[in-house]
Amino acid sequence: MIDNLDQAILDALLLNARTSYAEIAKQHGVSPATIHVRVEKMRQQGIITGAKLTVNPRALGFDVCCFIGITLARAGDYPSALKQLQALPEVVEAHYTTGQYSVFIKVFVKSIDDLQHLLIEKIQPIDEIQATETLISLQQPILRDISVAQ
Amino acid sequence: MIDNLDQAILDALLLNARTSYAEIAKQHGVSPATIHVRVEKMRQQGIITGAKLTVNPRALGFDVCCFIGITLARAGDYPSALKQLQALPEVVEAHYTTGQYSVFIKVFVKSIDDLQHLLIEKIQPIDEIQATETLISLQQPILRDISVAQ
DNA sequence: CCTGAAATCCGCTTATG
């Protein structure tokens, strides 16, 4: 489905989306047009979904990253609870999970005070939510992309 | 520290890092050179750290996303355990957390079989690890960036 | 499917207000 050249392109662009097609082409002995064609193909296959700027949350004042495990009162409450979580911009990821929690979310806030406010004023009042458990990330030593090469 | 224009630039590029400076400039009634200057400034401030291609893990065959809470035998084991986790390409995030786990990781694997193999052959044999608990993400209804606008 | 060349557009720098 994808060959070595496709993999190399993904590796290069996952590391730095601004790597020029010309440079990738040179490194692999093909023409820039080929890189363009391959990227377009992977885009149409749904492999490549876009390119995003990466920002440093701390530099923007978001000093606190944490995960919150949520237990719902009833399993059927999921759609409604999700809609309310969606309205909170602090929530950057939500997962419907197996295990001890029903929903598992990742949030960024500017301070512990903001976290407390978010939990008490925004999340715990959601009717469908029975209990929450918070894991604060003190440090994030690994953050990287899927390794395509394998 | 950052004004409305900076925010607008971040919003545009967080959504699509390939949005041209010319287009952002037009939408806000300034010159492309201004966008360039602002982006450079935010880069030097450490706010912008780069740009990454976004890929669809499923389209690459990574059908299973999960979180693994890790309990270490002793708190001091953290550096050594981390080094060994770093060597596993399936691990895309690691957090040192408060709460019931010492280390909390996010992994992508191609199948449940691969997850089992990763857990039994790679993670649980790490000496410093006392116990693990796995949360499999059945669905990820929210995935977005920090909301700069506030 | 890849290429090479042509055309367009963009990023970046410099000089200026």
Next chain:
DNA sequence: CATAAGCGGATTTCAGG
């Protein structure tokens, strides 16, 4: 600090092998 102009280089298209 923003701008306009110009250069260099990139992306993109397309005809052809």
